[in-house]
Every structure is written in C-alpha cells, then in structure tokens.
Amino acid sequence: MMLSRRDLFRSAGAIGACAVLLPHAVAHAQRAAERATGRSPEDLAADEGYWGQIQQAFTLDRTFINLNNGFCSPSPRVVHEAFKRYLDLSNEAPFTYMRQTLEPRIETVRQALAKEAGCDAEELAITRNASEALQTAQLGIDLEPGDEVVTTNQDYGRMLTTWDQRVRRDGIRVSKISFPVPVPGGAAELVGRIERAITPRTRIIHFCHITNLTGQIFPVRELCDLARKRGITTIVDGAHAFAQFPYQVRDLGCDYYGVSLHKWLLAPVGTGFLFVRRERIRSTWPLQPAPPALDDDIRKFEEIGTHPAANHHAIAEALVFHQAIGVERRSARMRYLRHRWESRFEKLPGVKLLTSRDPAQSAGIGNFSIEGIAPAVIERYLWEKHRIVVVAIIHEEFQGIRVTPNIYTTIREIETFTDAIEKLVREGPQNVA
Numbered sequence: 001m002m003l004s005r006r007d008l009f010r011s012a013g014a015i016g017a018c019a020v021l022l023p024h025a026v027a028h029a030q031r032a033a034e035r036a037t038g039r040s041p042e043d044l045a046a047d048e049g050y051w052g053q054i055q056q057a058f059t060l061d062r063t064f065i066n067l068n069n070g071f072c073s074p075s076p077r078v079v080h081e082a083f084k085r086y087l088d089l090s091n092e093a094p095f096t097y098m099r100q101t102l103e104p105r106i107e108t109v110r111q112a113l114a115k116e117a118g119c120d121a122e123e124l125a126i127t128r129n130a131s132e133a134l135q136t137a138q139l140g141i142d143l144e145p146g147d148e149v150v151t152t153n154q155d156y157g158r159m160l161t162t163w164d165q166r167v168r169r170d171g172i173r174v175s176k177i178s179f180p181v182p183v184p185g186g187a188a189e190l191v192g193r194i195e196r197a198i199t200p201r202t203r204i205i206h207f208c209h210i211t212n213l214t215g216q217i218f219p220v221r222e223l224c225d226l227a228r229k230r231g232i233t234t235i236v237d238g239a240h241a242f243a244q245f246p247y248q249v250r251d252l253g254c255d256y257y258g259v260s261l262h263k264w265l266l267a268p269v270g271t272g273f274l275f276v277r278r279e280r281i282r283s284t285w286p287l288q289p290a291p292p293a294l295d296d297d298i299r300k301f302e303e304i305g306t307h308p309a310a311n312h313h314a315i316a317e318a319l320v321f322h323q324a325i326g327v328e329r330r331s332a333r334m335r336y337l338r339h340r341w342e343s344r345f346e347k348l349p350g351v352k353l354l355t356s357r358d359p360a361q362s363a364g365i366g367n368f369s370i371e372g373i374a375p376a377v378i379e380r381y382l383w384e385k386h387r388i389v390v391v392a393i394i395h396e397e398f399q400g401i402r403v404t405p406n407i408y409t410t411i412r413e414i415e416t417f418t419d420a421i422e423k424l425v426r427e428g429p430q431n432v433a
Helices: 005-011 023-036 048-055 077-092 094-117 130-140 157-170 186-197 220-229 298-302 315-325 327-345 375-386 411-427
Strands: 124-127 148-152 173-177 202-208 233-237 256-260 272-276 351-353 366-370 391-394 399-403
Touching: 023 048, 077 094, 077 315, 094 124, 094 272, 094 315, 124 130, 124 298, 130 157, 130 233, 130 256, 130 272, 148 157, 148 186, 157 173, 173 186, 186 202, 186 220, 202 220, 220 233, 272 298, 315 327, 327 351, 327 366, 327 411, 366 411, 375 391, 375 399, 375 411
Parallel strands: 148 173, 148 202, 202 233, 233 256
Antiparallel strands: 124 272, 256 272, 351 366, 366 399, 391 399
16 A cells, blocks of 8 residues: 555654655655554564664764663754754744744644643643643642641652752641552552551642652552542652653543653653643642733743743644654553663672563663662763763662663664673673773
C-alpha cells in the first residue's frame, strides 16, 4: 500500500517533521515507516534500524554519552529550530510580534497540550517548569496552623523545601514517609505507608507519579481515591511522568498535577504545565497576583509578567514530534534501554539495583549501587575515563547512580557504559586508571 506523505511521516517517527526535508531525510523516513508498520512497541523497541532514523532528528555531541536526561533533555532539531524562529521574530519588534502576534497563540498550544495530557484545556496552565507548577499549588492552598501535609522523603528537594517554608511561615505540619528502594510490596505497600500517616488534621497528600531519584512509580489513582474519600486534597508531581509512559491526567483523579516539558516531551528549557481540577481554580491563589476578574480562570496561574513567547510556542512542535513516534513506542524503547544495562548489572557481584524491574513500578529511569564504591567515585570515573554522564544520588537512606538515557541513546552507548561498570567492578577503582 502506498503511504501518503502525511502517513509516511507519522509512522516514520517524526523524521518528516524536520525543518528542511532533504531527499535523504525522506529516505530515512521511508525506511523507518517500513520497519514500524504492523509491529508492536515492544518488538520495535529493539530495532536499531528504526531508532537509528529517530536519532537523526537530533543534533548532538557524540563525543560523550549523556545518561543524565532526567535533568533536561536536548530537543530534536525541528523543535530547536522552531524555538529560534520564534525568538528571532520576537526580537524584530517585541511588542508587535511577541505581545500581539505570538502571545494570543498560546491558546492553540494549550488546547493541543491538554488533548495530549487528557484533560480540559480550561484546567491547564502553561508554566516554566514543574517546580513553578507545583509551588503554585503548594503556596496557593489556604492552610491553618496545625494542618498537616503528608508527603515522602524521596519527593523532589525543591518541593520539600517549599513545604518546609510553609512550616516556618504558617505553622503547618509535614509528615514525610519513608519507603525502601526498591519497594518489595509494590503499590499496596506504598498505599499502606501513606494511609498510616494520615491523621484527622491531614489536609494534603503530595507525592511523585514517578520519583526522580530511582524511578519508582506510585499508584496515583489508588492514592487519589483514598484521599478523596477522606476529603483530602492531592498534589501529584508528574515532572518525570509526562511523555515517558502513557496515561491520561483525567484518569488519575488528582486535584493538582505539575509537569516539566523539557524532560521527556523534549520541549525547550523553561516549559511545563499545571493541571488544576476546575472546582479548585477559584480557591487556589496564583503564585504571582492576578486581578479578581481571573479568579475562575486557569490563566491566572500564568500571570508572571513579561516573559518569552518562543519557549511555549515551540511546545507545539515538540508535541508533533512526540505524537509521530507515539508514547507507547517511546515507553517501550526507554524500558528496553534500562533492561539492557540492568540485565548485565544484576549478575555483577556487589551491584544492587535500586529500581524495581516490575513494569508497574518503573519505566525508563534506573538506579544502582556498587558495594564499597561511593557514587561520587563512580560518577567521576565514568566521566574522566569514558566521558559518560550520570548523576550520583545521595539520600539519607540510600546512595546510588541514576541512569536516564533517552530515545536518541544508542545501544553502542549503553554497551560502552555497561563495559565500563563491569571493568570497575572487576578491577576496582584503584586499578582502572
């Protein structure tokens, strides 16, 4: 069957979205389309021919291996070019092009983003990152002295700092539950630990959809149902969840949901969104003051003064790129890459995997430790000897190395990483100079 140009680019996995369609780019797209047709995401996850076409959409420095995409991911060429194009246009006449031309078009971005997220566009505010989104909820909900917040001691540090400030400023109480890594009891254990922390003064439960430290996935729906039955508000940190694996925000049952888009959606740095359940909008104060006319308007959470339009406009291109690949294919690929290195590490003496291999509890983020070797030593060794970027995670209850590849990561890069760790374990840090 002959594919139309539109169908070709969709199934090719975003290559057709390149800003300049050179003949070789069309050829890459054709080959990727042929490989993808009729195949499951799990089957396609191991097809280096297909993912080789996707990798051509990025402009990267391949002289080092970036396994710290959990911090921030590079955007594909088409997204970065869109960002620069909007930035150039804004610079020609800021008031005319940025304020009058580009700013009104944020509504198109909002609608497209809400459709992908699975929520009403009137419940989605575009922010600069997940921290801003979540802090809007954390600081915008009225609380009285003695009111309690239940969270975990593995939530993102900036969010814990925000609650600590409310403790000092408003006299609230914060209960931070602990849980092992990996979690032996899975979803039931996580629900049980949070449920046991609830008291009659609990007003908010705040937790990660997937933690940034080890990639532990939380049972969001179960926890939100538990909270709703008790009249407790839920704030969910989705910074690492959106675009990493499939779900719809409307199905989670939460009151607030914050996301960073410069991680797995591959949007420009400085993009995110906040979902607020419609009935919560009026009672939630914006992070920066907004006029009373916006009391019931999701846009009040976007009142931050003059800011660039280019960042949030390029979200539209990131969505097209993401949808052309498909979140199911992306998720399967990221899980495949993680399982690739984990399957070798679990056989090494002294190596402990700190991320569950249960697909219900984990996705593309992984963490491991090596007995007797500090994470900082491993991090330094990988960079200095192999030019591999990872991040050492130092928590009060565990330490390890977080590994976060992305869809542009090659199997050769994963093998270079695993070879380096095997050598370190075999010879010891003192002998791998």
